[in-house]
């Protein structure tokens with residue numbers, strides 16, 4: 001049985017989702033927020049957010065500085081069209097309730113209902129060492145198994161961490177991604193709210209993943225969580241993020257920051273699968289500092305949103321640091337996914353591997369935009385980049401913009417790229433055995449992503465499976 | 480045992496604007512073995528691809544019927560459901576698509592009412608794999624991906640055994656198989672023949688026809704069937720080639 005157990009399980013779970021309402025992530029809630037800063041962004045908005053959170057002075061100042069940077073930087077024009085974002089019409093902070101619960105029983109029943117529909121409490125029981133749930137701007141639930149708490153692991157929303165562990169937060173906050181980095185990093189720096197703070201002490205190995213789930217409910221709103229993950233020397237941890245939102249006719253904005261610090265000889269895996277509805281602009285900034293002998297794994301699935309720009313980066317700062325970056329992007333009708341991995345080799349014997357698989361359906365557009373930089377002195381550094389694109393229809397498009405900056409003569413670098421279509425011969429072969437066109441084409445698409453599917457947690461594999469099947473069945477004929 | 484009839488009536492087929500089949504008539508019934516021979520490029524594989532409904536093979540005239548039901552323009556999966564199966568001459572590789580998932584989906588599509596348990600299904604597959612001396616680990620590999628020529632042929636036969644068609648077209652199933660594998664495959668064909676399956680065996684060689692003796696031998700030349708006979712025809716082709724057969 002061992003050969004097909006996982007596939008069968010995925011298949012079974014996908015089937016069971018078909019018959020339950022759970023498969024519809026785009027449902028609306030009727031929860032009235034207890035507080036909101038209203039539409040628009042100015043100095044007062046930022047001060048208001050800081051006041052509500054009763055933040056220390058350094059954080060308030062950091063926010064205001066970031067706001068100035070945000071206002072002074074132009075919109076980036078080198079990628080997807082962002083003109084649909086109307087900064088004046090967005091609501092930057094929405095508080096769903098007062099409560100930050102440690103037990104699901106204490107979460108506002110309506111909010112709890114939402115997360116139950118999304119399957120979060122069930123998943124927590126089965127697979128997770130800890131779980132944080134965020135609703136609009138605030139963390140509403142957080143838990144960590146006793147075992148890990150007693151070993152000194154910290155897992156909570158960042159707002160709580162700012163209050164409870166100010167020195168630790170201050171040591172890392174915006175070090176890897178300063179607000180000056182780019183316009184959206186600055187925006188997050190000004191209005192951030194929520195996100196997770198995860199600290200794993202030296203030599204602690206957490207065997208089950210920790211997860212944060214982000215739900216954005218408000219219309220024309222923004223979600224700006226800021227997440228910091230620190231694996232101290234010799235520690236290991238797998239951190240997972242999932243996110244969804246209802247569908248609206250007007251645009252919402254998601255601009256997160258994820259900073260990861262993989263200290264000496266540590267091992268960090270970050271998995272995220274976003275399935276935002278296609279009224280969301282998804283423009284997060286994700287970056288890891290990887291120290292000597294440490295390893296950083298990125299596994300990201302970009303399935304939803306109207307526009308996504310995401311380039312998870314690893315700064316390989318110490319000798320022998322390594323990173324792997326696996327990415328799946330799916331561009332459905334009318335959407336643009338601009339994505340890619342970055343590896344910056346700053347030390348000797350550093351290695352990186354970037355694998356990107358992108359799928360365009362209908363007139364969907366995928367772009368691979370990656371960077372490998374090998375600085376002088378990164379002796380014997382090695383990097384391999386592979387990007388494969390699959391175009392389902394004649395209107396589907398893919399662009400590839402690899403940037404390679406190799407300044408070290410002893411470094412090794414290779415790059416492979418393929419662009420393919422679903423072939424008539426493959427389809428006919430499968431259909432001649434009895435499969436419908438939908439089934440055959442979904443299987444080919446899932447097969448195309450197989451390298452990455454193997455690396456992702458079961459729940460995400462199921463979601464991926466479900467989504468591909470749904471999209472293929474919506475589509476009509478391939479070609 | 481139910482009986483099935485595949486009727487091919489005056490079938491004309493073009494590929495990329497060029498007429499390849501120029502009016503082919505052939506009737507195959509349950510329990511019959513037909514051999515189809517003919518020189519390279521005669522259109523034998525074209526006939527197979529057309530019968531399973533490959534969209535690049537355009538039917539410009541004639542009909543394909545199974546038990547009187549017109550399947551001339553049916554989708555490939557409808558033909559499969561009607562009991563038709565083609566072992567391809569050059570089976571294509573489909574990276575990432577696991578044989579286990581593929582076979583199970585195909586089986587469930589063909590036999591939606593059977594609801595065979597996972598365990599029973601894979602036991603059935605494994606038994607067939609053992610008969611074909613295929614390593615069980617193939618089940619977790621991707622379709623034909625990295626398979627040798629002979630392994631591809633065995634996998635075609637495996638699919639035939641598992642999916643239990645009523646009429647099977649075997650396009651050069653014998654080429655690429657070593658002597659031992661050919662014996663195994665012939666034995667499987669005989670087993671299925673005993674279960675009343677009808678065969679169209681496309682081949683260039685006598686060898687396979689010694690094991691499975693065809694009742695009917697047809698010769699296709701330049702898109703037309705130029706001779707209908709029995710085992711004597713294939714014997715003579717083995718000796719003398721195709722020159723003696725007039726168009």
Ligand SMILES: Nc1ncnc2c1ncn2[C@@H]1O[C@H](COP(=O)(O)OP(=O)(O)OP(=O)(O)O)[C@@H](O)[C@H]1O
Nearest residue numbers: 494495499518519520521522523524525526535568
């Ligand atoms: N997809 C195609 N595109 C162009 N020409 C094709 C295609 N398929 C078949 N043909 C042409 O049709 C003719 C018949 O080919 P077919 O493969 O049916 O021959 P065959 O009888 O099976 O030959 P062989 O014994 O070599 O397998 C050949 O001239 C071939 O080149």
Ligand SMILES: [Mg+2]
Nearest residue numbers: 523524525568
């Ligand atoms: Mg042929």
